[in-house]
Amino acid sequence: MVLTLYKLDASPPVRAVYMTIEILNIPDVQYVDTNLFKGEHLTEQFLQINPQHTIPTLKDDDFIVWDSHAICGYLATKYGKDDSFYPTDLKKRAIIEQRLHFDSGILFPTIRGTLEPILFFGNKNVKEEDVKKINSAYALIEKFFNSQWIAGNEITIADICCVSSISTLNEIIPIDRNLYPNLQAWLDRFSGEDFYKKGNEPGLLQLSELLKSKLAS
Ligand SMILES: N[C@@H](CCC(=O)N[C@@H](CS)C(=O)NCC(=O)O)C(=O)O
Structure with a gap:
């Protein structure tokens, strides 16, 4: 299973995902720089992955999800040792x-x-x-x-x-x-x-x- 995060370090929602990855101790994430200033989010290749052309975008094998809030919820549910980081109550x-x-x-x-x-x-x-x-x-x-x-x-x-x-x-x-x-x-x-x-x-x-x-x- 390979997690790939399309990112730009300065982006606030990308940083939310970085912090989530740190808190959950998720190993072996592949990071792909997607430089908005160079239009890398508008390439045909990236639009195939995320037609909304936003970062962060997460690929987990063949599953793709974007929007930091959705990504953080997905990672917390998948990798959290308990539900304290994203309670189900x-x-x-x-x-x-x-x-x-x-x-x-x-x-x-x-x-x-x-x-x-x-x-x-x-x-x-x-x-x-x-x-x-x-x-x-x-x-x-x-x-x-x-x-x-x-x-x-x-x-x-x-x-x-x-x-x-x-x-x-x-x-x-x-x-x-x-x-x-x-x-x-x-x-x-x-x-x-x-x-x-x-x-x-x-x-x-x-x-x-x-x-x-x-x-x-
Ligand atoms: N609500 C989204 C916002 C994502 C977003 O708009 N990211 C900006 C960078 S900070 C972006 O990708 N902009 C390029 C575009 O919208 O074309 C999230 O939380 O992930």
């Missing part, structure tokens, strides 16, 4: 799904809407409307916390998917600790974790440096 699972949809529907579109004009179309600043969207996303998620992790007392795929996005937004508009103390405390909780250091920080740094260079050029 009805209500725990429902809260996790809500956080994942928040990531898909609010956090990631905010990142994409803010960064695409800068990284791909030559814009030289973060638009005021995007600053507002980012702060409004922070204000919403701040109210989600009633436990240590984002969907309960144990770390789940909801934390992993949301932190790849929130750590990215934090590079664009730093979180104001006074306004969003729960969010900042949650983000700080990851900094000592090996899976975060290996799975998120290198790609986050790449993206942050790319952003700075585009804004300065």
